[in-house]
Amino acid sequence: MKIVICDDDKVNLNQVKLHIEEYMKEHYIDADFFSTTSPKKILDCGEAFDIAFLDIQMPEIDGITLARELKKRNRKTILFFVTAFGDYQDDAMNLNIFRFFVKPFNIERLYSGLDKAIAYLDQSYIDIYLEEESRYIKLPVDSIKYIRRENRRNAVFTVNGNYNVSGDFHELIDRLPNTFFYLVHKSFYVNLHYITEYNYKELHIDSVRIAIATRKQADFHKHWFEYVKSC
Amino acid sequence: MANNIAIFVTYFLEMLMAYIFFLQIGEKKRGFWQCCLIGTAVFLIGALGDIVFNSTVWINAVTFILIHFAFAYFCFEIKYSRVIFYAIILDIFSAATEIIAIFIISVVTNTEITAYTSSINFLIIDAAISKTLYFLTCLILSSLVKKDKINVRIPVSLYFYPIVVVFTFIVLWGICANYNLSGAYKILISSASALLFFSTITLFIVYQRNVDKENRYLILENEIRKEKTDKNYYSILEHQNKELMLYAHDAKNHLNAIKALNKNEQIDEYLTQMTNELQQYSNTCHSGNRTLDVIISKYATECEVKNIRFDFSVEMSNLSQVNDYDLVTILSNILDNAVEAAEESDEKFITLTTNKVNTYESVVVSNSCVSPPNVADGRLKTTKGDSQRHGFGLKSVIKVLKKYNGDLDWEYDEEAREFSVTMILK
Secondary structure, three states, rough: OEEEEEEEHHHHHHHHHHHHHHHHOOOOOEEEEEEEEHHHHHHHOOOOEEEEEEEOOOOOOOOHHHHHHHHHOOOOOOEEEEEEEOOOOHHHHHHHEEEEEOOOOOHHHHHHHHHHHHHHHHHHHOOOEEEEEOEEEEEEHHEEEEEEEOOOOOOEEEOEEEEEEOHHHHHHOOOOOOOOOEEOOOOEEEEEHEEEEEOEEEEOOOOOOEEHHHHHHHHHHHHHHHHHHOO | OOOHHHHHHHHHHHEEEEEEHHHOOOEEEHHHHHHHHHHHHHHEEEEEHHHOOOHHHHHHHHHHHHHHHHHHHHHEEEHHHHHEEEEHHHHHHHHHHHHHHHHHHHHHOOOOOOHHOOHHHHHHHHHHHHEEEEEHHHHEEEEEEEEOOOOOOOHHHHHHHHHHHHHHHHHHHHHHOOOOOOOOHHHHHHHHHHHHHHHHHHHHHHHHHHHHHHHHHHHHHHHHHHHHHHHHHHHHHHHHHHHHHHHHHHHHHHHHHHHHHHOOOHHHHHHHHHHHHHHHHHOOOOOOOOHHHHHHHHHHHHHHHHHOEEEEEEOOOOOOOOOHHHHHHHHHHHHHHHHHHHHHHOEEEEEEEEEEEEOOOEEEEEEOOOOOEEEEEOOEEEEOOOOOHOOOOHHHHHHHHHHHHHHEEEEOOOOOOEEEEEEEEE
């Protein structure tokens, strides 16, 4: 796992690094660190990272610009921002930031943030092989938005397009993790990450309306709110 | 045939009386028309039993208890033990008033005790008298028992109405029995008594419904008033906050200026300490949403006073799309409940976190809470005595969330003794 830490304050930088190193050691995770007080060095190196800890206020280049560049290199990079005053950063909002930390550090929050980040990375790097017209397609599991059962076939809707996959619907969905997938209807398996609208009886993924089976509505309500809470 | 219809009508009227009685002592589970429908169904079954078993006295007595219990069970929130108790009491009253009615009639109008069996007209008037008496005793009983609610209180003056009605019935009976009236008159008089009895019951139902509506309206009005006061309070607080921050800002600048001139290390240290202390005033919360900042400052202060650890993290979303008024409604209701629960627990804490989830913004409020919340029908109930008033808090939160295409859910973690509410909105 590649982790980048950038803070113009050397004391802060080392402190953050120490905490993360400790966390990784505790969880037996191999981590390569790239820590620097100069954001320019990160821009110049051209490397992609899994996790980034960035200070927002830095001379030279601010954390938000840096984050944009890192996201370009790797869409899945998890961003942690560190700010001095807990200031709300409006333009940072559409970057899909994972967590904000306010100095001085709350270690509990840092660790729980890392827990979630690792879980998220675990999920987003699982790949699945699907068979379409006797050729195999490799897909990251989390790129699947939803699967619809059709006559002896399954329509798989993903971020990068739709696939028509043969085979049994239940065998297919059994191969996907059920932490963020949910069978809302006997022929709809949806990825919670892509729900754009939800009201008790139905949900939307983009502009597609999917009804939730009556006897599943109460359970899905709980499931959905647990997901919201855990984000 | 006429007899059977009379039995059905009597049971229906008995249902209406039971409705008035149970509404006096407990809370409705359903709307008025639903209650009527269920009640009618249950009491019609009772009437059928009455007809099938040919009005056997002890079977009627048991059916009476059963149908009253079923009605209360399906339509009202009253403890089962109490319902059984009242069903038996009503049963006794019903039998007693019937005997009393027959007795009074025979004494006052100087007729045979069995006169009511002689014709259907007498039977109707007799039924009207005994049922009105029964109704009157129900009303008196309901005013005496301990109530689950402080809702409808029937004024004493209204009790005169059924009393006068009973008096009228007896006079009518006397006229029918002692004067040689034609059949048509007898029918008119008996049907007039049946209608009069029916209107007596209707009067009370209408009265109850009006008072109920008025109460609801008053509670809602109170709620609105409270929110207005909150909003005013927040604007005053914000003003004071601003002044304080301005002062802190100026003071910090002065301290920095002194620091720059100063060469003594001890004084330097002292100045740094002062600057840090001033910092506390100026950075409770800077979310970029003034209303959110003020609400959080208010609860941060309140929690500090009450010794509750209050953590918040609103960097991910500052809920700027929510109108000030709505934000106060949502957060003050949820946080008031949280403070109250946390205060009574050992490990006192509250956390508030905002986040972005898919296309939604989320607000999660968790707090320590010693006992699991009261739940009825999957909905949260207050643990406070005044349930009528308190249920409105969460209801108004949901109402506001709906405005923003949102919703909420709550859970209680028995092990961690932690209660949390999760809300989403757009």
